[in-house]
Amino acid sequence: MSVRNQSSEQSAGTLYRAGFACFVGRPNAGKSTLTNALVGKKVAITSNRPQTTRHTVRGIVHRPDAQLILVDTPGLHKPRTLLGERLNDVVRTTWAEVDVIGFCLPANEKLGPGDRFIAKELAGIKRTPKVAVVTKTDLVDPKALAEQLIAIDQLGKELGIEWAEIVPVSAVGDKQVELLADLLVPMLPEGPALYPEGDLTDEPEQVMVAELIREAALEGVRDELPHSIAVVVEEMLPREDRPADKPLLDIHANIYIERPSQKGIIIGPKGRRLKDVGIKSRKQIEALLGTPVFLDLHVKVAKDWQRDPKQLRKLGF
Numbered sequence: 001m002s003v004r005n006q007s008s009e010q011s012a013g014t015l016y017r018a019g020f021a022c023f024v025g026r027p028n029a030g031k032s033t034l035t036n037a038l039v040g041k042k043v044a045i046t047s048n049r050p051q052t053t054r055h056t057v058r059g060i061v062h063r064p065d066a067q068l069i070l071v072d073t074p075g076l077h078k079p080r081t082l083l084g085e086r087l088n089d090v091v092r093t094t095w096a097e098v099d100v101i102g103f104c105l106p107a108n109e110k111l112g113p114g115d116r117f118i119a120k121e122l123a124g125i126k127r128t129p130k131v132a133v134v135t136k137t138d139l140v141d142p143k144a145l146a147e148q149l150i151a152i153d154q155l156g157k158e159l160g161i162e163w164a165e166i167v168p169v170s171a172v173g174d175k176q177v178e179l180l181a182d183l184l185v186p187m188l189p190e191g192p193a194l195y196p197e198g199d200l201t202d203e204p205e206q207v208m209v210a211e212l213i214r215e216a217a218l219e220g221v222r223d224e225l226p227h228s229i230a231v232v233v234e235e236m237l238p239r240e241d242r243p244a245d246k247p248l249l250d251i252h253a254n255i256y257i258e259r260p261s262q263k264g265i266i267i268g269p270k271g272r273r274l275k276d277v278g279i280k281s282r283k284q285i286e287a288l289l290g291t292p293v294f295l296d297l298h299v300k301v302a303k304d305w306q307r308d309p310k311q312l313r314k315l316g317f
């Protein structure tokens with residue numbers, strides 16, 4: 001007891017740590033959901049479609065003993081488009097820059113070639129500690145979880161990766177999420193906080209708004225369409241002539257798709273789908289910004305933007 005008191009006094013004083021941990025893994029492994037659970041607020045959008053995350057998102061966890069900055073990355077996958085290649089580049093740059101790497105592996109899916117491919121690359125990064133994070137444990141029984149833990153341990157041995165920890169978590173069931181933070185913090189360097197207290201992300205508001213619209217637009221679309229959707233917020237302006245106690249924020253945003261034939265699906269019969277996307281995302285945006293919003297959405301075609309360097313640049317990639 002006295003020992004513990006002593007160490008917590010120390011950590012409140014000299015032993016403050018601050019640094020970066022990134023989450024990597026296959027698309028759909030649960031990286032963004034875990035990031036949000038650790039931060040305690042939605043900083044990254046999530047969906048059951050693979051390749052939801054398209055840029056690195058920083059989520060900041062403030063603790064008395066540390067500031068843990070989580071870098072959520074796009075799922076690493078075999079690229080089929082220029083966008084895919086760009087996303088993979090972003091991931092590789094990120095893991096070279098962080099203090100600890102969290103490799104996310106879903107508990108409910110057997111280790112596959114996609115996981116192996118990432119593990120092999122991680123094996124080449126010698127100096128950064130690697131934590132295997134087994135996600136979605138609420139979806140499996142204890143026996144299946146035990147088998148997955150053994151498989152991950154063996155994968156490490158086979159490829160020469162020494163896991164600093166293997167941690168099962170459930171972001172949805174809120175199981176062991178705190179523990180994961182407790183395990184990551186000692187791997188951060190000593191040093192002062194890197195972000196102001198209270199900041200939960202460094203995402204610009206305009207980007208977060210665009211992401212919330214994209215999240216709503218992803219819901220219920222299938223096949224190639226999720227990949228074809230991009231959202232850009234063109235303008236965010238407080239409506240003029242509003243009384244101070246009744247502000248309204250005008251937001252104009254474009255939803256881009258790749259082909260004219262996709263337009264109808266996004267808009268839906270009699271515009272119903274687009275209207276739903278507007279209603280859903282507006283609620284989220286109002287919660288995020290704490291102000292009533294008028295959301296003006298337009299659907300536009302940016303032909304084959306995933307493969308076109310010029311279009312990619314325009315869309316911010």
Ligand SMILES: Nc1nc2c(ncn2[C@@H]2O[C@H](COP(=O)(O)OP(=O)(O)OP(=O)(O)O)[C@@H](O)[C@H]2O)c(=O)[nH]1
Binds near residue numbers: 026047
């Ligand atoms: N049951 C359960 N589902 C989860 C859990 N974590 C994530 N999911 C679901 O898994 C799906 C993918 O989650 P994301 O967090 O978007 O996955 P990701 O790894 O960020 O995916 P990309 O950004 O595409 O690489 C979503 O439908 C989540 O709701 C969990 O702990 N339990």
Ligand SMILES: [Mg+2]
Binds near residue numbers: 032045046072073074
């Ligand atoms: Mg993600």
